[in-house]
Amino acid sequence: MQRSDTVMKQVMADFERESHLKLQHHSVHIRAGDGALTVEGEVPDIACKKRLVRLTRLHGDGAPVIDQLRVAANPPVGxxxxxxxxxxxxxxxxxxxxxxxxxxxxxxxxxxxxxxxxxxxxxxxxxxxxxxxxxxxxxxxxxxxxxxxxxxxxxxxxxxxxxxxxxxxxMPAEWDGDEEISEALHLVLEADPRVRAEQIGIDVRNSRITLSGRVATKAESRQAEQDAWCLDCTGGVVNHIEVRG
Structure with a gap:
């Protein structure tokens, strides 16, 4: 297993290439212990959290990853x-x-x-x-x-x-796979009033979700991406949704 500081540098370099968000105002750390890597701290949204965990697994040389990242709550709720x-x-x-x-x-x-x-x-x-x-x-x-x-x-x-x-x-137990992930995301997008599901295309291959289509606003595109990340897909999410105008 690589040193935690080496993994951290690799993770953050990849994160900055992939994400439109920067984490300079958020505290994120990766530490090694008992044969595992723990990624901890506070991030602005679910996409950042899931992307950081995925990248830690990618650069962790097969070490188990413990996710202790938390999404910021503004304002806090009891x-x-x-x-x-x-x-x-x-x-x-x-x-x-x-x-x-x-x-x-x-x-x-x-x-x-x-x-x-x-x-x-x-x-x-x-x-x-x-x-x-x-x-x-x-x-x-x-x-x-x-x-x-x-x-x-x-x-x-x-x-x-x-x-x-x-x-x-x-129950009963089901086999999970790309088709199941796609079906679940269709269900989720249809239930989310902040997006128009019929305008968003979904392609899932090897647990990696690719979103396509055209929507009215950047907020709608980002919400669809957030929804996809919430499905815990190990392959990650690629957002190719275009914004009209």
Whole structure:
């Protein structure tokens, strides 16, 4: 494994070539220990976070990478408020209308919709939401990998969310691959009111997402890219979306 300072220089050089954002006002560090590389600090958005983790893996000579990067929350949101908003968003989503939703509050399980018996009897799934330090953790079971990815995305869309740990399982188990990633991203873009999904093309090859098409604003292009990065694709995201005018 290379020295952490060497990896850091390589990662930041590649990051500056790939990204329109600069990180001079954000503190990011890579440290080595116990045979792993830990990338930590605060970044402005999910795309920066995922790109830095991917580049650390690329330059880490196969060493495990521990992701402790957090997305800046401006303004900060308390854990209780964030947990409430994530649960509300899940309950409002059409794709989870039959899903049992619950929250873990101070070690106790608060059933917000449905019962555990319903989750088992009806096979509708169950999502448990825990929040600590602005990090949202999702556990339970959902009916497909696309639903798993959509649940994580809905958590990311809540203001104040600094990270999402998606431990949801799909039941029955499904094989993951490029077609599944593409299907999930179509579902996500259609659910995002900030983008016009019909104007965005999606191509996934070897877990690498390439976005194309034409949109009205840079903000819409960047939002589509943010959505794609939230899917945790190991191959990364390439944004070829053109902005009209």
């Amino acid at each position: 854990d209780g408020e964030l947990r409430t908003h994530v649960c509300e968003r899940l309950m409002q989503a059409v794709d989870f209308r039959n899903c049992v939703i619950c929250a873990r509050v101070k070690g106790q399980l608060d059933m917000l919709r449905g019962t555990m018996d319903q989750a088992g009897d009806e096979g509708s799934g169950v999502i448990e939401v825990t929040v600590e330090g602005g990090v949202v953790t999702l556990t339970g079971q959902v009916i497909s990998l696309s639903h798993r990815r959509l649940a994580g995305m809905l958590a990311w869309w809540v203001g104040g969310c600094r990270d999402v740990v998606n431990l949801l399982e799909s």
